[in-house]
Amino acid sequence: MECSIKEDWLAEEVDRRGQILDAAFEEFSTKGFKGATIKSIAGAAGLQSPALIYWYFPDKEALFDAVLHTHAPLRTTVDDPASMMDRPPEEVLPEIARAYFATVNNPVSQRMMKLLVGEAMRRPGLADMLGRATAAKVLGFLKQYLSRQVELGRLRPHDVRSGARAFVGMLIPQAAGKIVFPALREDDLTDEEHLKTAIGIFLEGLRPKD
Template identity: 30%
Template sequence: MTADAVQVRRGRKFDQVLDGAREIFLRDGYEGASVDDIARAAGVSKATLYSYFPDKRLLFKEVASAQCQLQAEEAMTTLDLTQPPDRVLRQVARTFLGFIYSDMGQRIFRICVAEADRFPELGREFYQSGPMLMRNALVGYLTQAQARGEVRIDDMDLAADQFAELCKADLWPKLVFGLKQSFTDGEITRVVDGAVDTFMARYGP
């Protein structure tokens, strides 16, 4: 299969197949999703579906990657990287939490965890297509902020990872373990403010 052929198909029914697959994966999970249901939801034949994706694993990877990359790219367009850390970090935190606490983000995460033993590459694809993009963008911003004298950081990668974990304090465990299904803006603001204040207390100039 040539790269050109793949590009032509992308222009015709590729997105249609992904839309159908997304609907079924989120409804039935990875294991429960059948190729017949995906083809039906996408409005294509099984032969057409298989011409794009020879197996379900590759299709799920594409669905998860596309969704995460879309979220990450949208987040990047809303950030003004010339602003001080106190403002940018709050934007980053809200964007990050907005995705991982969304229905889509939670379902993709749970599918990746459920299938991690059989398909460990699913988790890697999920991380590389979304969280890693946000992490790299945050590292890039912190590097610029340090050049302006707004932060003092020796290990940029570690600092970015620490900020992401601070953003998940309190709320993430409650969501993962089913203690709560959603959070108010006040609850999210409390965590975001705490994350930014703690981060800046450690890395501020």
Template identity: 70%
Template sequence: MGEERDRRDQILEAAFEEFSAKGFRGATIKSIAEAAGLQSPALIYWYFPDKEALFREVLGSRIPVLRAVRDPARLLERPPEEVLPLIARRYLSTFDNPAAQRMARLLVGEAMRRPEIAEIFGNAVIKRMLGFLKSYMAHQVELGRLRPHDVRSSARAFIGMLLPQVGGKVFFPAIREDGLTDEEHLRNVVGIFLEGLRPERKQGWTP
């Protein structure tokens, strides 16, 4: 069992390097098998049915924010002052890895040219992140911690407030010239975000 797990991890490690260097289209099962030191590419199919499944698993295992939301039930009851910084921190830390930065650059280019790659990445990453945030926001509204609102918009807005910081790491270094750190930014974002969604106070005299 341990050997099986080691072999699977070995394949994922090699696949991450290949996808980050060549993109989804450029990486092949053959090149991934060679990078993993496998005697035959067919061994990869013992663990993953196809390249798309392998790619989805690489994303799920290598993107910290997706690991954080794998078990959403444990987060739903926790207050937004705890959960939103956690999500933001994991999201931003994804792009500290140079290989992840390379993969992001390649995938953006591929997704713009090839709708099928945009769909794979969208379902594997964006849909899962937004899905968690929508469920979480809706539950926090039920608990009275956030005011009633359209959670589709709040989920998009929260991720959108983090994108410039990601852009500074991956595409536009000029954004980071002002020295704003990830921790400073996520603190500010969470503060602004929660202030806008604070439950409305009831009108009337307070005894």
């Protein structure tokens, strides 16, 4: 009986946290980071008191970070770096690229990104938070991963800081065509076509010399 009560309580906690995250995502994607308040998020989540949100998240920044994590496959992909470090780049880099495209292909995520990018340009503090929440984590993973591949002899020695930026930079134009520059899509280049060619060029430039 006691075990059943505990399981029911845990299930209720998970459901409520999920409700808060769903409501926060809608609020952030509609109103932006500044416009979405703890009070408005609590109302959208059907909570009796905004204070209940602080039971799950210490502040709005932590809630925002959790929303990004939940709705960004790319963040989830790099959350367990240890399991990927020894896998070959021919496997790992396409996974990263596909997770990146999966994020920008979601229409609701596109709406949120457009709004937040616009806000970030006007508010340096938000830009810094967004950078730490996503860009820094992804680049940090890539730097670690490329360093490990150099150690394993699969890639030649190079400045992995630049290597990580170069890899992400090769993906950005494909994503930009879906978010801010529709003209870039006029050539009908698919995500798979782009990542296959881009990753091939990237790896060819870093192959160890015989």
